[in-house]
Amino acid sequence: MERPAYLLEFEKPLRELEKQLEALHQQSLENNIDMSAELAAIEAKIEATRQDIYTHLTPWQRVQVARHPRRPYALDYVAALCTDFQELHGDRQFRDDRALVGGTAFFEGRSVMIIAQQKGRDTKENIIRNFGMPQPEGYRKALRLMKLAEKFGLPVITFIDTPGAYPGVESEARHVSEAIAVNLREMAMLKTPSIAIIVGEGGSGGALGIGVTDRVLIFENAYYSVISPEGCAAILWKDRANAPKAAEALKLNAASLKEFAVVDDVVPEPLGGAHNDPAAAAAALKDLLVRHLGELAQLDTDQLLDARYERYRALGEYREAAAK
Amino acid sequence: MTHFAKPRLPSAKAGTSKKKTKVITEGLWTKCPVSGEIVFNKDLEANQMVVPKSGYHFPIGCRERIQGMVDAGTFVEFDAQVKSADPLKFVDSAAYPDRIKRYEKESGLAEAVLCGTAKIDGIPVSLAVMDFRFCGGAMGAAVGEKITRAIERAVKLKTPCIVVSSSGGARMQEGIFSLMQMAKTSAALGRLAEARLLFVSILTYPTTGGVTASFATLGDVILAEPGALIGFAGARVIKETTKQTLPAGFQTAEFLLKHGLIDQIVSRLEMKDRLTSLLQAFHSHRYRAHKVPTAVPFPAAVAAD
Numbered sequence: 001m002e003r004p005a006y007l008l009e010f011e012k013p014l015r016e017l018e019k020q021l022e023a024l025h026q027q028s029l030e031n032n033i034d035m036s037a038e039l040a041a042i043e044a045k046i047e048a049t050r051q052d053i054y055t056h057l058t059p060w061q062r063v064q065v066a067r068h069p070r071r072p073y074a075l076d077y078v079a080a081l082c083t084d085f086q087e088l089h090g091d092r093q094f095r096d097d098r099a100l101v102g103g104t105a106f107f108e109g110r111s112v113m114i115i116a117q118q119k120g121r122d123t124k125e126n127i128i129r130n131f132g133m134p135q136p137e138g139y140r141k142a143l144r145l146m147k148l149a150e151k152f153g154l155p156v157i158t159f160i161d162t163p164g165a166y167p168g169v170e171s172e173a174r175h176v177s178e179a180i181a182v183n184l185r186e187m188a189m190l191k192t193p194s195i196a197i198i199v200g201e202g203g204s205g206g207a208l209g210i211g212v213t214d215r216v217l218i219f220e221n222a223y224y225s226v227i228s229p230e231g232c233a234a235i236l237w238k239d240r241a242n243a244p245k246a247a248e249a250l251k252l253n254a255a256s257l258k259e260f261a262v263v264d265d266v267v268p269e270p271l272g273g274a275h276n277d278p279a280a281a282a283a284a285l286k287d288l289l290v291r292h293l294g295e296l297a298q299l300d301t302d303q304l305l306d307a308r309y310e311r312y313r314a315l316g317e318y319r320e321a322a323a324k
Numbered sequence: 325m326t327h328f329a330k331p332r333l334p335s336a337k338a339g340t341s342k343k344k345t346k347v348i349t350e351g352l353w354t355k356c357p358v359s360g361e362i363v364f365n366k367d368l369e370a371n372q373m374v375v376p377k378s379g380y381h382f383p384i385g386c387r388e389r390i391q392g393m394v395d396a397g398t399f400v401e402f403d404a405q406v407k408s409a410d411p412l413k414f415v416d417s418a419a420y421p422d423r424i425k426r427y428e429k430e431s432g433l434a435e436a437v438l439c440g441t442a443k444i445d446g447i448p449v450s451l452a453v454m455d456f457r458f459c460g461g462a463m464g465a466a467v468g469e470k471i472t473r474a475i476e477r478a479v480k481l482k483t484p485c486i487v488v489s490s491s492g493g494a495r496m497q498e499g500i501f502s503l504m505q506m507a508k509t510s511a512a513l514g515r516l517a518e519a520r521l522l523f524v525s526i527l528t529y530p531t532t533g534g535v536t537a538s539f540a541t542l543g544d545v546i547l548a549e550p551g552a553l554i555g556f557a558g559a560r561v562i563k564e565t566t567k568q569t570l571p572a573g574f575q576t577a578e579f580l581l582k583h584g585l586i587d588q589i590v591s592r593l594e595m596k597d598r599l600t601s602l603l604q605a606f607h608s609h610r611y612r613a614h615k616v617p618t619a620v621p622f623p624a625a626v627a628a629d
Contacts, residue, residue: 165557169562172556181542185514186514212511226494249499250412250499251500309515312511313511316464316504317501319409320405
């Protein structure tokens with residue numbers, strides 16, 4: 001059997017069981033003894049352990065799954081769900097940002113505009129993709145493509161997967177904050193339906209910069225947060241090692257976000273996380289995309305824009321005492 | 325989001341926390357950190373906290389700032405009753421509601437932003453002025469709601485909108501809800517733009533993180549106070565992530581003027597005159613005699629590469 005690489009710390013019990021399984025399997029081969037009953041027992045135990053681990057994940061453990069190096073990335077979902085993706089490069093102003101890609105594709109036979117934050121699988125790819133951290137040009141390209149989609153009536157589908165916008169000198173000197181801010185305002189006004197899917201990391205303003213949409217979906221183990229658990233721990237607990245506590249306190253997981261109405265639906269992941277069965281994860285996403293795109297297609301532009309405005313207008317809890 | 329070192333500010337309740345505000349209130353004098361000039365506190369306050377000779381801008385409280393910016397007696401506060409809640413039941417070393425009570429007590433303010441309507445040279449405006457003394461000006465749902473209402477009030481009353489920013493960014497203790505305030509305020513500005521009403525964003529020390537990445541950089545005109553720290557990511561985060569050395573004057577108003585983000589650097593002492601010029605140009609479309617502020621030359625310090 002194939003053993004998944006990159007086991008996470010909390011998956012250790014699985015690793016132990018898999019070692020046992022392998023040893024036993026080897027033994028049965030060497031001694032030519034039928035141990036199928038024992039093997040089946042261990043396999044069942046592995047499944048039960050996996051089930052147990054994955055139904056009791058802590059918020060911090062889910063963050064680990066969201067960052068898993070084998071996790072399907074945006075373009076994996078595009079490849080699985082769409083046909084004829086034509087990447088359109090560049091912001092027409094400065095450069096092409098490879099951390100944030102976009103282009104046309106066909107979903108269920110209908111043309112859509114894809115905007116996607118893309119991480120790299122290995123070091124070489126990650127250097128090209130800047131570890132999924134877009135610079136101002138990425139956000140400006142995204143806006144260009146969204147405006148193009150609006151012009152030709154294509155729905156916009158964005159894939160969010162970033163630790164955050166790139167915190168660098170050039171990024172600041174070319175005003176990444178302004179690039180994000182403009183996207184927030186323009187996405188709120190975009191005269192075409194839009195759906196965002198948080199596939200892994202929803203890192204703060206860098207995620208929101210392509211996330212102001214009619215509908216927001218999130219994968220079961222993905223997270224969406226105002227600050228990384230490590231960053232929050234460093235500031236409030238004065239120690240990054242308290243990231244698990246911060247992850248808990250920030251309530252950054254899919255189920256909490258659904259409860260807060262920050263996301264509309266949670267895309268279920270196969271047991272053990274999306275990387276254990278990417279095809280199943282993609283199929284679950286497809287069902288929800290079909291449903292939400294269908295619902296949005298029923299609305300005219302005014303209804304769409306009013307509903308989108310109200311969606312964000314309503315987010316945030318505050319106290320309002322009677323005026324004196 | 326980034327949290328910068330707090331600038332030293334006097335409490336809104338004068339004399340309630342002498343120790344923390346010793347730079348300003350200890351004794352009768354204050355020393356200018358740039359020129360070393362010694363100024364009488366009374367003179368400094370009378371000069372909107374700007375050191376007369378060096379032009380150094382000390383932080384100023386929201387109410388004092390409004391006094392210097394608008395026609396006397398025209399400011400009417402709105403939404404004073406909107407306050408922070410605790411949607412996440414957030415606890416770190418202290419519970420968030422206890423922190424809020426402490427911020428209220430220490431700053432003498434109800435929230436990190438003060439909103440209302442006023443007139444500037446007779447032109448009605450909707451105004452939101454942030455105050456760093458309350459929780460470092462961090463934007464939570466109450467701040468987002470108050471600023472959104474200020475923008476919507478401008479749309480409703482067909483007046484220009486002015487927002488003065490002073491904020492370390494998003495308020496972590498409200499988690500994802502604080503992030504969503506960026507979307508909410510920016511969406512409201514979309515409607516203001518659609519109504520073709522002027523939005524002036526004024527950036528003061530410091531304007532960083534989520535506030536910079538939403539309404540603060542969406543001004544039709546963006547003004548900044550001299551020396552204001554303005555940026556998205558914190559200098560420490562940038563250094564740690566990229567191992568880059570930061571250029572001199574990085575993330576200052578002067579740096580951003582040179583790099584094309586802001587329209588003008590404006591002294592607090594001239595802000596009202598400058599706003600009058602802009603409001604007349606974009607909103608009333610007619611020149612009416614007023615004190616025209618002097619053109620500020622491009623800062624010499626950054627003019628050369």
